[in-house]
Amino acid sequence: MAGVELKQLHRRFGDVVALAGIDLEIPSGEFVSFLGPSGCGKTTALRLIAGFDRPTSGRILVDGKDITGVPPNRRDIGMVFQAYSLFPNMTAVRNVEFGLRVRKEGRGVRRGRARELLELVGLDQAADRYPHQLSGGMQQRVALARALAIEPRLLLLDEPLSALDAKVRVQLREEIRRIQTRLGITTIYVTHDQEEALSISDRVAVLSHGQIEQIGSPGEIYGAPATPFVAEFVGTMNRIESTVADPESGRVEYDRTALPVDAVRGRPRGERVLLLVRPETVELEAVAGSPENGLVGEVVSQTFLGSVTRLRVLAGPTEWTADLSADGQRCGTVGARVSLRFPASSAKVLSLEGQSMPELELEPEPES
Amino acid sequence: MTPRRFISPTAVLWLLIGAAYFLVPLIATFLFSLKNDQTAKCCTLANYSGVFDDPEFWKTIRLSFVIALETIAFTLALLVPTVYWVHLKLPRLRPVIGFLALVPFVVAPIILVVGLLDLYRGTPTWFYAEPYGFLAATYVILAFPYMYFSLDTGFRAIDVHTLTEASQSLGAGWLTTLFRVILPNIKAAALGGSFLTLAIVMGEFTIASLAQFKTFPVHIQYVSQNKAYQAAALTLVAFGITWAAMLALLAVGRGRGAPTTQGAR
Numbered sequence: 001m002a003g004v005e006l007k008q009l010h011r012r013f014g015d016v017v018a019l020a021g022i023d024l025e026i027p028s029g030e031f032v033s034f035l036g037p038s039g040c041g042k043t044t045a046l047r048l049i050a051g052f053d054r055p056t057s058g059r060i061l062v063d064g065k066d067i068t069g070v071p072p073n074r075r076d077i078g079m080v081f082q083a084y085s086l087f088p089n090m091t092a093v094r095n096v097e098f099g100l101r102v103r104k105e106g107r108g109v110r111r112g113r114a115r116e117l118l119e120l121v122g123l124d125q126a127a128d129r130y131p132h133q134l135s136g137g138m139q140q141r142v143a144l145a146r147a148l149a150i151e152p153r154l155l156l157l158d159e160p161l162s163a164l165d166a167k168v169r170v171q172l173r174e175e176i177r178r179i180q181t182r183l184g185i186t187t188i189y190v191t192h193d194q195e196e197a198l199s200i201s202d203r204v205a206v207l208s209h210g211q212i213e214q215i216g217s218p219g220e221i222y223g224a225p226a227t228p229f230v231a232e233f234v235g236t237m238n239r240i241e242s243t244v245a246d247p248e249s250g251r252v253e254y255d256r257t258a259l260p261v262d263a264v265r266g267r268p269r270g271e272r273v274l275l276l277v278r279p280e281t282v283e284l285e286a287v288a289g290s291p292e293n294g295l296v297g298e299v300v301s302q303t304f305l306g307s308v309t310r311l312r313v314l315a316g317p318t319e320w321t322a323d324l325s326a327d328g329q330r331c332g333t334v335g336a337r338v339s340l341r342f343p344a345s346s347a348k349v350l351s352l353e354g355q356s357m358p359e360l361e362l363e364p365e366p367e368s
Numbered sequence: 369m370t371p372r373r374f375i376s377p378t379a380v381l382w383l384l385i386g387a388a389y390f391l392v393p394l395i396a397t398f399l400f401s402l403k404n405d406q407t408a409k410c411c412t413l414a415n416y417s418g419v420f421d422d423p424e425f426w427k428t429i430r431l432s433f434v435i436a437l438e439t440i441a442f443t444l445a446l447l448v449p450t451v452y453w454v455h456l457k458l459p460r461l462r463p464v465i466g467f468l469a470l471v472p473f474v475v476a477p478i479i480l481v482v483g484l485l486d487l488y489r490g491t492p493t494w495f496y497a498e499p500y501g502f503l504a505a506t507y508v509i510l511a512f513p514y515m516y517f518s519l520d521t522g523f524r525a526i527d528v529h530t531l532t533e534a535s536q537s538l539g540a541g542w543l544t545t546l547f548r549v550i551l552p553n554i555k556a557a558a559l560g561g562s563f564l565t566l567a568i569v570m571g572e573f574t575i576a577s578l579a580q581f582k583t584f585p586v587h588i589q590y591v592s593q594n595k596a597y598q599a600a601a602l603t604l605v606a607f608g609i610t611w612a613a614m615l616a617l618l619a620v621g622r623g624r625g626a627p628t629t630q631g632a633r
Contacts, residue, residue: 052533072536083527085534089552098548099538143534150538 003028004049004154004186009058011044011210018044020210021058026188026203031180032215033189033197036207037233042190045207046156049188051075062153078147082159084139086131092142093118093127099150117145120179137168144176148183155180155187161196173200194234198222206230228350231276238282238320240275241352244268250344255316257295260344272352281346282322284311284338295340302334315340394604401600408597415601424587425602429609432584435499436569436613439507440562443515446508448558451519452550455528462520469516472509477574481506485579499581506579507569514568515561522557526550563614570610 004026011019019041026032034042047053049060051072060068067075086095096114105113118124121141131139140160147155157176161169177200180187191197197204198218205215206229214226225231232239245253250265252258252273261275287296297315308323320340402411419425454461472480484506488496495501531553535545551558573585582590588606592599 050533050537052536072533073539073541075537076539077537079534079537081530081534083530085527085530087531087534087549087553088526089549089555098535098540102539102544146534146538 003063004188005059005061005064006045006049007059007061009045009048009060010056011041011048011053012056017210019048019055019058022210022212024205024212024215026186028186029184031177031187031189031200031202033191033201033204034207035191035194035197035204035234037192040207041210042192042207043158044210046158046188046190049154050077050079050156076150076152077154077156078150078152079156079158080140080143080147080160082162084131084136084163085143086134086139086146088131091128091130092123092134095131095142096146096149098146103150113149114145117149118142120148121145121175136164137172140164140172141175144179148179148185152185155185157187157189159190159192162191162193169196176200198234204234206233208233224348225276228274228276231348231350236279236321236323238275238277238279238318240277240318240320242273242275244271244273255295257316259295259342261347261349262344263347263349267349267351274350274352276348276350277320277342277346279310279321279323280308281342282320283341284313284322284324285341287337287339296337297340299334299336299338313338313340394607397600397604401597401604403597405595405597415595415598416605418595418598419602419605422591424582424590428582428584428587429606431499431582432570433613435504435507435583436566438500438504439511439569440565442504442508443511443565444558444562447512447515447519447561448551448554449546451516451523452528452546455523456532465516466520469513472513477510477572478578480509481575481578484509499576499583502579503576503581503583506575507565507572510568510572510575511561511565514564518557518561518564519554522554522560525557526553559617562617566613566617567610570606570613 004024006022006024009019009022010017022041022045024032034045036042044053048055051067051070055068058068059066062075062077086092087098090098093111093114096117097110100110100113115124115127118127121144123138123141123145126134126138126142131142134142143160144157160176161172164172173196176189189197189201198221201218203215204218204221206213206221208229214221214230216224216226221230221234225234225237228239231237240254242252242254242259244264244267245251245258247265247267247269250260250262252261252264252275254275259275264271264273267273295315297313297320299311300314300319301312303310305323308325311322311324313320313322322340399410401415402413403409403415404412405414450465454465475483484502488502488505490496495505528550531549532545535549540548571585572583573589576583577586577589584606588599588602591602
């Protein structure tokens, strides 16, 4: 299997910069996801790797060989598309055979390999069905088998599950990961679904405005976001603007309240910082009367999400989000006054010096 | 249990009126064609045997049919790659081509033939003086709107971009993609355009007559001037032959039984 290198990959569409210089190295056999909102350049990057589009500048290397100018049909790269892409005039097995037929493989080899791959994706019983006789999930499984049939150097998946319902999506993504691990094929997966990216990838590259904001393991991306954008985009995050009050003991000032935050130790006193606090780390306690210290707010909404209940609490100028497990819901009625706490070690800190409060901007995908 | 389906009496009435609109002229023509040439009384099949015994009938119908097939082949060869490319790479050109396709409707055949006779003057004799050259070239223009709009509809019904890219990612070049992936999926549209082209060519009189080629419609007109009853028989025979040809095209085009419908979306 092949390793992939992207070197200073740029792509412009007129005045729109879709990719603003991407550098990335993917070792052989790794599963990397490109994660980001619409218009961040993730699909553009994938299309450049597949050869359906040419970069304005930059190079794409597979196994150290420059393939930037190689046409898509000579790249040996398998791809599964967002839209259902099976050839409607062919049965499932003939769809899977197509790439081998193009490579002039004998009928016996073709049929054998196609059956083997259909079995791998659990569809050997549906080999003789036409695409219109298959469900969306089945069609994408056949598309995966078809992409794997040519034994590609690299497998690209462009939001292959986005048209499927939630349950099938979870089932199929696990299957994709299982097959990828078994075959050891280098894979790039494009998605805007953070849960999907975090659950199946070895590494996740978070893209915004045509650039990679952060690349790392799912744990790093979720637990230690490098930029406010990553913090906002990956998972739900409380973003609290505050000021370093006591660098020695590690305290920030927020709404005239001192909050303990280990990560501000050693930072300049008075520095404006953005606290990043995950909702599941926020603890709430019902308060009666007015407590002398601690952060106090009022519950403004309560949403049942199954395993947790999400509360919005207005405390100071910011609306906090707290996810409570079933046994922690007692204080969660709307209008209740609650005190908020979070472990001092759990909050991450980003400096806000010299910049305004960052906003998450979503732009439409440029036309290719 | 499946509910029983009733057709409302009003729908049946409208169906009968619609059917009568098409069938009454055919029945009238048929009855007319059975009359005796000498006595003008019913009923004889002599007019039909007269049609088939006439060597001009076979000669002209063969000529028209070959020109029709030639026109279909040229039009498909010209338009399938063009419409494919426009859908894939130049979608902004679609309205322009749609406008151009309307031109043959606007220009009357009589003006078209005069212009083309002048335009092609000086071209080699094998083209200018032969129906398989000049007439076929002219009929390609006449068939342009029918074939273009049929193909355009067919291409709009499939995801040209995704199918092309899927095919390319599997190693197929442009020709393989066109013949193995795209063509089979626009077959119904191409067949529709071909039927219309066949019907146009088998019935076109003005251009053939002015260009002095004796095609099948010109032959019908010639017969009708001399033998009214036989001309009616000839018309019905022509009608039957055109339908038989269309059914043959349908059988050839759909012979392999693959569905051309889109996948479940």
